Amino acid sequence: MAKKLPADERRAQLLEAALAIAAEQGVDALTMRPLAAAAGTSLGIVHYHFHDKDTLLTQLAETQILQVNEAMQLAFGHYTDSAGLTGTPALEDLLRAGMRGLWPIIESTPNHQLLTYEITAHALRQRSAGNVSAGAIAERQYRTMDAQAVAFLTLCARRANVNWTTPVDQVARFALTCMNGVVLRWLVDRDSDAALIALDDIVQILTTKAS
Incomplete structure (x- = not known):
């Protein structure tokens, strides 16, 4: 029992x-x-x-996203020294600390990262087959990721004392799109050095969207 x-x-x-x-x-x-x-x-x-598998997958996707976000916030929380930088250089430093701090978590959980894509693909296939409620899994999954990314970008801007010149929700969407591509490519070739270089490139592009 x-x-x-x-x-x-x-x-x-x-x-x-x-x-x-x-x-x-x-x-x-x-x-x-x-x-x-x-x-x-x-x-x-x-x-x-x-109630059903769709409900379970929705909760599972959100749990994964929140776990990853907690890990990134923990890594970011250990960052205390901007080496005297201010403005956009400080923003770049903060973004790099957060995103690079996340990478060891991704490296250590490849199956979990693959599952994120698999849940999305499953939901979209179900939506194409006419199951609207199942398709909502992917939409809710991305809304959760968007919210977490916006919170992180807002925190970085506040700490660096800068403003996003592009609406922060658009910056978050762009950042997540790039991150998804980096992680998926890494799952294919497991080239972490190339992935970290790509993350630094993303940070440099994001920094141009603030002043």
Whole structure:
């Protein structure tokens, strides 16, 4: 018999088990019955927390994004010295610290990074097949990423005492588009040196969008 846990703890446990299954075996392998077995609980409890697979994938995508953001904020929080820089040079330094601080997390979790793309592709395929609610997974996934990116860019600008001359939501969209490409290319060739150079190039471009 499954141990009775508070609802929030049980939900977190289920998401952790779901992440392990999907990262190792792919989205198709993530169904309710294997999830219940992996979490050591009943199928009824799984359905209580997640009405269907689409609901589960939505929560899983958001959990991944927030975990990555927390790791980047932690790395950024350790950054305290701008070496006397101010203005846009300080912004460039701050952006580089945050983005390079994120890279070790990406390197250590390739299956989780691949899962992010897989969830997006799954949602878009479902939308093309007429499943509008499933397609909303990708939209919500990107809204979450946009919000986290806007918060990070706003913090960097405030610390550097600069203003974004391009609306910050557009800057965030551009930055995420570039980052997605860098990570996907790295998943193909695992060339971390080239990826870090690309990140520095992104930082330089972003800096031109502030004054």
